[in-house]
Amino acid sequence: MKVILKADVKGTGKKGEIVEVSDGFAKNFLLKRSLADIATASGINEIEQRRNADAFHRAETVKALKEQAAKLNGNTVTVAIRTGKNGKVFGSVTSDKIASALSELGYEVDKKRITTKETIKNVGTYDAEVRFMEGVVAKIKIDVIPLE
Numbered sequence: 484m485k486v487i488l489k490a491d492v493k494g495t496g497k498k499g500e501i502v503e504v505s506d507g508f509a510k511n512f513l514l515k516r517s518l519a520d521i522a523t524a525s526g527i528n529e530i531e532q533r534r535n536a537d538a539f540h541r542a543e544t545v546k547a548l549k550e551q552a553a554k555l556n557g558n559t560v561t562v563a564i565r566t567g568k569n570g571k572v573f574g575s576v577t578s579d580k581i582a583s584a585l586s587e588l589g590y591e592v593d594k595k596r597i598t599t600k601e602t603i604k605n606v607g608t609y610d611a612e613v614r615f616m617e618g619v620v621a622k623i624k625i626d627v628i629p630l631e
Contacts, residue, residue: 484509485522487530492518499530548615551590555613555621560584566606566629576603576627581611603627 484506488496492513496502501522504513513519520526562584565573582594592613599611606627613621 486513486519487522487526488513488519490518499533501527501530545616545619548619552613552615552619552621555585555590555592555623557622557624558588559608559624559626560588561626561628563628563630572604572606572627576609576625581625599625 485501485503486509488498488500488502491497495504495513509519509521514521560581562576562580564576564580567573578594578597578599581597581599582592585592596614597611598614599609601609603609603625606629609625609627611623611625613623615621
């Protein structure tokens with residue numbers, strides 16, 4: 484019997500999948516506990532439409548992230564921070580400070596997506612990456628200047 488799973492069932496399948504199970508398992512377990520519905524033509528069509536819509540929305544999200552990464556790639560962000568006489572920074576430049584500097588430039592980026600290769604504890608120019616998702620990365624430069 485073909486059924487459409489309403490929830491994940493261990494050993495059978497995940498929610499939204501159309502699976503072939505024995506009649507007894509379907510009637511006595513899956514249908515009785517409302518874990519599945521009998522697969523009808525309209526139900527199968529609805530699942531396919533939902534999958535197509537999800538794939539379309541995912542593609543739109545990836546496209547938007549790639550556009551944002553292309554705009555951000557190669558930009559230089561200036562971060563002003565308190566320093567001592569020798570140019571040593573009090574504390575360090577964190578990804579939170581970089582994210583706030585990016586937001587001032589008009590780019591809304593989550594601080595968790597910003598990575599630097601080294602801890603920024605001196606005045607100078609450093610490289611950083613903004614990872615929007617797997618395969619979509621923007622490389623930026625961070626220019627640390629002393630606060631006047």
